[in-house]
Amino acid sequence: MRVSEMNSMQVEDYLRGDDRCVVPLGSTEQHAQLSLSVDSILSERVAAEAAEPLGVPVFPVVAYGITPYFKAFPGTLSLRVETYVALVRDLLDGLALAGFRRILLCNGHGGNAPAASLGLQWVADNPGCRVRFHNWWNAPATWAKVQQIDTLGSHASWMENFPWTRLANVAAPEGRKPMIDLGTLRLQPPAEVRQRLGDGNFGGVYRHPDEQMLALWEVAVAETRALIEGPWA
Amino acid sequence: MRVSEMNSMQVEDYLRGDDRCVVPLGSTEQHAQLSLSVDSILSERVAAEAAEPLGVPVFPVVAYGITPYFKAFPGTLSLRVETYVALVRDLLDGLALAGFRRILLCNGHGGNAPAASLGLQWVADNPGCRVRFHNWWNAPATWAKVQQIDTLGSHASWMENFPWTRLANVAAPEGRKPMIDLGTLRLQPPAEVRQRLGDGNFGGVYRHPDEQMLALWEVAVAETRALIEGPWA
Amino acid sequence: MRVSEMNSMQVEDYLRGDDRCVVPLGSTEQHAQLSLSVDSILSERVAAEAAEPLGVPVFPVVAYGITPYFKAFPGTLSLRVETYVALVRDLLDGLALAGFRRILLCNGHGGNAPAASLGLQWVADNPGCRVRFHNWWNAPATWAKVQQIDTLGSHASWMENFPWTRLANVAAPEGRKPMIDLGTLRLQPPAEVRQRLGDGNFGGVYRHPDEQMLALWEVAVAETRALIEGPWA
Amino acid sequence: MRVSEMNSMQVEDYLRGDDRCVVPLGSTEQHAQLSLSVDSILSERVAAEAAEPLGVPVFPVVAYGITPYFKAFPGTLSLRVETYVALVRDLLDGLALAGFRRILLCNGHGGNAPAASLGLQWVADNPGCRVRFHNWWNAPATWAKVQQIDTLGSHASWMENFPWTRLANVAAPEGRKPMIDLGTLRLQPPAEVRQRLGDGNFGGVYRHPDEQMLALWEVAVAETRALIEGPWA
């Protein structure tokens, strides 16, 4: 259940019987023709759908993440690593204070990985709590499904093109973009990253039929739900 | 226009002709019977409606703010002042890098005031930019309208009870709660704040007819729009 | 009593019977023709006079505050928000360690407002303590007295021109400066702020007779004393 | 060439003709029967051997990393994420100031991943420089060689047992430890991690013949050398 659709009394009631919750981690960054909020939309939505039948609360998505390499694409905003780590710590501290003990960080953006490091550090300081850092899109079952649909899927390609991430009046390009060399990309400053990436897609076609996308989505929701269910070690 | 409904090319197009944008600042905190996201919902929505006819982009709401006094109300999450200041600085740095020069921080939560201080500091370091910190709910025209409807309005009372902040299946209580003494409240630690506040409303009735609320909303949207229009000094 | 006129044994004696203290918060910043230390002088003095008959210790003024907008006026020094917040936290931590439980931050400069935010956060982390943030010059009774004397009073105008803040051999200008538009001022970078402000006075005449100033001072001392007396919630 | 075997004049000479360098990133943490410095020893040595024929300077290893999960194993010391990020930034700043432009972070410990995030951020702020973050032990060729020797290799197992990481008078245990479930491990606080891990090996036999280890080493040195050679994008 989305915390934005709950009040404090309802959260308190919930905590009498359970101690799990989900915090979606997103990003505001270029996704080629798709919404700048792809990572926020998807992490929040997969979390919400996964948690819904379990009645586990899903907090509002953290809409900004770590994405320095996309800084030359206007509309992208990147938090510094140290800011992001402080932000996630404050959220975890607040959750623990309220009584949450099993926390899923449902992450939608690879660049947010320092939140996983922080999570491990925070659990060492808060040994009564558990934090699971979950990259929803490349967890085993979901990634297998991606590969089954099309072995070439990447940032801003078809695999992020869902009915809820594409923009009205913006058509997906035709053609299959060759995969970018990621090793090289990670060496380059933002202006060169942009020049190399063109529209922002890392590689692959821009769209697959919604039927396939919904099948992929189902896998992701199920896999995320299974992690919420546990075990939690 | 919401940035979540734009892609990077569209932001770049926009920046060729304008340099304004809006960043809504929210909070996830108790609002009595209302949504825990009241401050996020309202700041983002008022910004979006105000900016829409101007074509000015509205970035995703910062859903977490500074709200230590509500920590004893489960579901509330508070960022530390130093974290929040770092977060807002990173956002401003990113906006300036992209080419934005006139930035409205559309704030929905009084506790976020250090963002105003940071804004002044940041402009001193970035003299080509302008930052306007705007508390949408108590700006002059909006507050006058609040007072016209009911002189007693406060946190979590009727004045935050809009069709888009109230929860399905949660009825607004009857009765007019007397105003809390704010000076005393600011002295108290969270557990005592909670005890004193009861359901979280600071004072006033819990609901006024939607007709009045929509009239209030219109004033707030218009006042926010005027600030986006400028002048920007 | 000023802590600078006490030794540690005397503070210890005091703490056997009371747990209140005052920390004045000042600033070193332009005040037109007046001393650059106006905010420090006034906050420390009003605190000392208020506390004297109560025997409550007044710590040395924090002589530097947050004042980025005045950076183009030489002699002004501004701390960053994050530095200031860290500074105030360290002081509060030290006071609590010594046994103080009720702490008045007697503030002389509007820009120091993040200390109020920090105070709320600190009390949430130190629930046995109370922190009251007090802007001495615009507390209700003092502000009413200001208005009674002259409805136009502002930064660096007559209302800060006391026998103990004016400089020897510097005459107060004649004339009544029109009030600056504060909304515009808050948008401008330091160089423009300076250009707009001229000598630094925000608006109003530069001097009222000392008789009136002493009457104002009496109100401020009495109001500050009342806050030290309590109640403390 | 090791910087510890150079003086400043020699570094200056080198910089007249080249701008590459290597900084090894290690850790001081439990490695079962092996040295607590395994990650430092290996990252520094593989870097030194790889760089030697190229004449590229290798700075002293950063001997402490991020390893909170091993905190219950005495002798382990973990830096906080924010400290580590600040440390690596200072080193990169210093290297750039001296004239280095292509920097290989040769990492020996998975937990140090936030240095990769920082590297991307730093390059965005220093677009004339390149930073390559290289996990020497699981780079493609090296990992393939590991798998060729034994498909079960992990932290503190045979794959870290080199003549230069094993301790005098400490025998490698017999037997093949089953692989630990990493997903579960990442959920657990340090005391439980220790209980689950026993001696600290994550899984696999404790030793393979040195002939095989030296063959593995050769692959790692060659692969690391190739990255120093470039291309650097």
Added chain:
Amino acid sequence: MRVSEMNSMQVEDYLRGDDRCVVPLGSTEQHAQLSLSVDSILSERVAAEAAEPLGVPVFPVVAYGITPYFKAFPGTLSLRVETYVALVRDLLDGLALAGFRRILLCNGHGGNAPAASLGLQWVADNPGCRVRFHNWWNAPATWAKVQQIDTLGSHASWMENFPWTRLANVAAPEGRKPMIDLGTLRLQPPAEVRQRLGDGNFGGVYRHPDEQMLALWEVAVAETRALIEGPWA
């Protein structure tokens, strides 16, 4: 000249012909029977008297320093090292912005030494500026004079007992306290430090005749003045 007795126009005038200034660094900490502000009083006063005939501005004393070992003496407040370093940096940044280029940090408390480290770092980042860190009480000539008066002088003994640091109605004890072992003291936590120190004096008699004290003071003022005069390298 004290900045508290100047306004911004006067500082600006001064900067047309000179670029030197002094920032006194004090502390609020136990000094046995003497004022808790000894270090602030003396550093500010020696600076002011030294600078007066030169017309060099002396900023308000930083009244709080680093003094963790005295935390068990009530009335002592200690800033954390990282806070203090941030504070001094902000002041230096502000001075440089205003046009000061030669800055004397006139320090009155040994524990503030990290300000000297920060000063060196800051000059490396601001190569057009000079920062001199000056411990006024143990500079060569002053210390020689101390030794000439009495070879046993220390924290809170006679050598800090000036007419302007002793308290009304508090008599100096008789007797010559043996010198504390400083090496041991530096190992102890605050409660043990207090137990060992008793009244706080580190060693020596509590008072010498004012004639001698004024002679010492003259030496200190002259030595400080000479440093302000330069050369500044």
Added chain:
Amino acid sequence: MRVSEMNSMQVEDYLRGDDRCVVPLGSTEQHAQLSLSVDSILSERVAAEAAEPLGVPVFPVVAYGITPYFKAFPGTLSLRVETYVALVRDLLDGLALAGFRRILLCNGHGGNAPAASLGLQWVADNPGCRVRFHNWWNAPATWAKVQQIDTLGSHASWMENFPWTRLANVAAPEGRKPMIDLGTLRLQPPAEVRQRLGDGNFGGVYRHPDEQMLALWEVAVAETRALIEGPWA
């Protein structure tokens, strides 16, 4: 015993019977003709030799310190004061968690002095622990021995020229360099420091016979050992 030659079980065994350890603090910075790692080599070696007969563990040297003034000498890397303080705190926190209670920081570089300040602060926060900050090269007995050999010894002169710090194929210059004026040096930015220092030696001859050096070394090892033995207050 060097921790790099121990495993976690051995550290745990040790902690059953003792709670002392040593952390050497080094630096990577110019030392004229000598190794850039002089301060790391010497602090780690003196610690290891001192601790060896006592069986006290010596952790890996912190190879980077605070040395901004040498930034213009390539190969020098300097950590910011705030980074260094955070780093040392993390190490102390980790040592305390493991059960160490008496910690010797064996320092090889004068610029690392803020670690001493941090140590005092940390002990105030961890009153069950003891931290001794030891500058091995200028401790009383060692410095007396230096003076006995040659009254002019300094940074990068003969007194740091040991068989284990000089470089193969780099001859020590002839001649006795006059001592640099340290007061002036501390005022200068890095480029001027370099110009003034020439090869980096602060003053003195470049080499004394190894017989004398080994005699000096013996004194340093003995003095360091005595501090490890205690008393620890």
